[in-house]
Amino acid sequence: MTATQSDLDRNLIIKEETIPGGAYWSSAIRRGTTLRIIAPEGSRGVACLCYNADNSIERFNAADTAKIQFSAFLKKGMVIYSDMGRVLFSITEDTCGCHDMLGGCSNLASNAKYGEGDFRNSRDNFSLALTKRNLGKQDIMPNLNLFTRVTVEPNGNLVWAEKTAQSGDFIDLRAEMNVLIVLSNCPHPLDPNPVYDPKPIQAIAWNSPEPTEHDLCRTANPQVIRGFQNTDAVFI
Amino acid sequence: MTMTTTATLDPKLAIYDRVLSARKPWSRVIEKGQTLRIVDLGGNQAVDFLVYNADDRIDRYSAPDTIRAQGNIFITTGTKLYSNNGNVMMTVTHDTCGRHDTSGGACSCESNSVRFGLDKKWQHACVENFLYALKDHGMGKRDMTSNINFFMNVPVSQDGTLEIVDGISDPGSIVDLRAEINALVVISNCPQMNNPCNGYDPTPIQLIIWDEV
Numbered sequence: 001m002t003a004t005q006s007d008l009d010r011n012l013i014i015k016e017e018t019i020p021g022g023a024y025w026s027s028a029i030r031r032g033t034t035l036r037i038i039a040p041e042g043s044r045g046v047a048c049l050c051y052n053a054d055n056s057i058e059r060f061n062a063a064d065t066a067k068i069q070f071s072a073f074l075k076k077g078m079v080i081y082s083d084m085g086r087v088l089f090s091i092t093e094d095t096c097g098c099h100d101m102l103g104g105c106s107n108l109a110s111n112a113k114y115g116e117g118d119f120r121n122s123r124d125n126f127s128l129a130l131t132k133r134n135l136g137k138q139d140i141m142p143n144l145n146l147f148t149r150v151t152v153e154p155n156g157n158l159v160w161a162e163k164t165a166q167s168g169d170f171i172d173l174r175a176e177m178n179v180l181i182v183l184s185n186c187p188h189p190l191d192p193n194p195v196y197d198p199k200p201i202q203a204i205a206w207n208s209p210e211p212t213e214h215d216l217c218r219t220a221n222p223q224v225i226r227g228f229q230n231t232d233a234v235f236i
Numbered sequence: 237m238t239m240t241t242t243a244t245l246d247p248k249l250a251i252y253d254r255v256l257s258a259r260k261p262w263s264r265v266i267e268k269g270q271t272l273r274i275v276d277l278g279g280n281q282a283v284d285f286l287v288y289n290a291d292d293r294i295d296r297y298s299a300p301d302t303i304r305a306q307g308n309i310f311i312t313t314g315t316k317l318y319s320n321n322g323n324v325m326m327t328v329t330h331d332t333c334g335r336h337d338t339s340g341g342a343c344s345c346e347s348n349s350v351r352f353g354l355d356k357k358w359q360h361a362c363v364e365n366f367l368y369a370l371k372d373h374g375m376g377k378r379d380m381t382s383n384i385n386f387f388m389n390v391p392v393s394q395d396g397t398l399e400i401v402d403g404i405s406d407p408g409s410i411v412d413l414r415a416e417i418n419a420l421v422v423i424s425n426c427p428q429m430n431n432p433c434n435g436y437d438p439t440p441i442q443l444i445i446w447d448e449v
Binding site for chain 2: 057061062063064066067068070071072073081083084085086098102103104105107108109110123136137138139140141142143151152153154155156157158159189190223224226227229230
């Protein structure tokens with residue numbers, strides 16, 4: 001058991017699962033529940049998509065999430081927006097500090113650097129995970145990359161920054177509606193490491209406390225206050 | 237990365253030439269080999285742009301694949317627009333503006349309500365235009381994806397700070413796109429009134445098409 005896991009009272013844990021390197025995983029996370037994603041051995045990227053579990057036509061929108069919060073990268077205190085002006089997840093804890101929304105997901109072409117072999121990629125993983133839920137390629141929007149940092153240089157060049165999740169890093173995502181999340185545990189497509197060696201990650205759904213009136217994510221800026229007004233209105 | 241080139245296409249030889257009014261949608265199949273020119277007539281007018289493989293519409297523009305292919309977040313001369321399946325859809329053959337955005341996405345009634353005030357959700361928005369245009373092709377919201385914003389200025393700093401700021405597009409700025417496949421192009425002439433992307437005054441654009449030269 002890692003230090004981060006032991007921080008969680010076992011009685012709060014609803015379910016937990018270890019996701020091997022290269023695998024995909026999807027789950028519905030009920031509003032008010034928090035999903036902790038841990039990288040016990042570090043991580044060079046976990047690709048993530050999410051949807052309104054009650055109506056999957058509403059989905060994660062990277063561009064809206066970036067421009068509403070004036071940031072192409074995500075960290076603690078920020079939220080993940082849908083394309084309907086509502087909040088899917090709040091980032092209530094985050095020991096890594098940077099999650100990318102520009103780099104997209106790995107595919108057969110970006111995996112060519114690994115040479116011959118059976119190396120799973122996030123694009124195909126997303127397709128498989130979504131097909132099992134009667135969704136498909138039309139539902140693969142630009143994704144979020146957990147645990148990785150990229151840098152935009154002054155001329156617009158997008159480069160890999162060697163600053164990835166270390167052993168035990170984790171992120172807490174508090175569901176603000178009923179969320180369908182899809183994770184693909186494959187390296188970020190810009191990761192230059194020629195050795196394909198994604199480490200296992202843990203996904204733990206746990207009963208997190210009710211947000212207070214001073215909740216960081218719900219009060220961070222005027223925009224998010226309105227985002228939560230839109231979100232909470234669905235559940236009145 | 238930023239560069240501009242000189243126009244060589246003669247407007248008198250165009251097969252299509254029209255002005256698209258401010259705030260309006262537009263769509264058309266640009267056949268393989270044809271060139272589409274978008275002219276920012278008044279300057280600083282964001283043109284939201286999506287493209288689909290007309291022969292397989294699941295194959296569609298992908299902002300991250302386009303960014304990764306060139307290692308740069310801006311669109312300019314030489315940029316190849318990639319699809320989600322890794323196919324080159326169009327090539328930017330000429331650009332007098334210098335750089336265009338593909339990180340900021342489209343404005344929507346819903347995101348406007350969050351960004352600018354709940355009452356702003358009644359204003360017209362690019363997603364409305366996109367959906368209006370897509371329905372004529374039997375397509376819908378599932379077909380929406382992250383778009384290009386021609387003539388829109390969205391710098392991203394090294395720490396990730398991203399903001400839509402004053403434009404760098406002069407009146408008469410041009411971008412030319414050569415179709416590398418039969419390309420269904422869908423455009424929203426952006427109606428946004430709440431930030432500088434249209435200089436707070438949406439204006440018409442001109443759309444010109446040439447056959448393969």
